[in-house]
Amino acid sequence: MPRLEAGTKAPAFSLPDQDGKKVALKDLKGKPAVIYFYPADDTPGCTKEACQFNDNLASFNRAGVKVIGISPDGAIKHNRFREKYGLKFPLLSDPEHKVMEAYGAWGEKTLYGKKTVGVIRSTFLIDEKGMILRAWYNVRADGHAAKVLDELSDA
Numbered sequence: 001m002p003r004l005e006a007g008t009k010a011p012a013f014s015l016p017d018q019d020g021k022k023v024a025l026k027d028l029k030g031k032p033a034v035i036y037f038y039p040a041d042d043t044p045g046c047t048k049e050a051c052q053f054n055d056n057l058a059s060f061n062r063a064g065v066k067v068i069g070i071s072p073d074g075a076i077k078h079n080r081f082r083e084k085y086g087l088k089f090p091l092l093s094d095p096e097h098k099v100m101e102a103y104g105a106w107g108e109k110t111l112y113g114k115k116t117v118g119v120i121r122s123t124f125l126i127d128e129k130g131m132i133l134r135a136w137y138n139v140r141a142d143g144h145a146a147k148v149l150d151e152l153s154d155a
Contacts, residue, residue, distance in 0.1 A: 003104045004135045010035075010126045011102035015070065015092040018078035023068065023092055029130055033066040034148055036123040037105035038141075041073045041081035041091070049121070049141035054087050056145045063152050070094050070105075071119065104137065123148060 004010070014024035036053070038046045053060075053067050060067050067089040073081075078091040092099075097119075100106035105122040108115055121141065125134040125148065134151055136144070 002102075003137065004124065004132050006132055006134055008132050010124065010130050010132050011099070013099040013102070015094055015099060016075065017090040017092050018075050018082060020075055023090060025126075025130060028066060028126070030128050031064060031066055032128050032133070033068060033126045034060065034123060035068045035070060035103075035126060036121075036144075037070050037094075037100055037103065037119055038121055039119040040071060041077045042084065045121070045141040046071070047081075047085065049144055050081070050087055051085055052141075052143070052145035053089065054085065056149050057088055059149055060152075063149075065125075065152060068092060070099060072097060072100075104135075109138070125151060 010025060012025050014022050017023050038049060040046055050069060057067060070092045072095050074093050082091060094100055097106040100119060103122060103124060105120050107120055108117055109120050120137060121139050123136045123139055124132055127133050
């Protein structure tokens with residue numbers, strides 16, 4: 001499984017958001033972005049991570065950084081999740097895992113002591129030119145949004 005590193009070009013993508021509108025990496029050019037991959041809507045860890053990104057959204061916005069979440073879930077689940085928790089950033093659907101694979105966010109992982117294949121919770125800070133500034137793999141959901149925000153202030 002490929003692992004992206006700082007200084008590499010972010011893989012291009014075009015995925016539908018919760019409203020079926022296509023969102024592409026090229027649409028983000030000119031603005032930095034945080035793209036995070038998570039396993040499933042409305043599960044404990046994913047909810048904590050999404051809510052913490054949402055709670056820090058004003059700070060990301062002040063820094064000019066767009067936040068985008070990507071999971072295998074479809075529009076209906078994304079909309080329910082956004083409504084239930086008041087999420088204000090887009091959630092994209094990658095049911096075929098193609099974008100996740102390109103970012104190294106899909107593959108073998110250990111879950112409760114067993115090897116399985118699935119989403120590897122990962123986050124990428126991408127600059128305004130589409131280059132990876134920072135990649136985090138196998139992140140802990142709780143507190144991660146604050147760590148990403150800290151990284152922005154260090155950049």
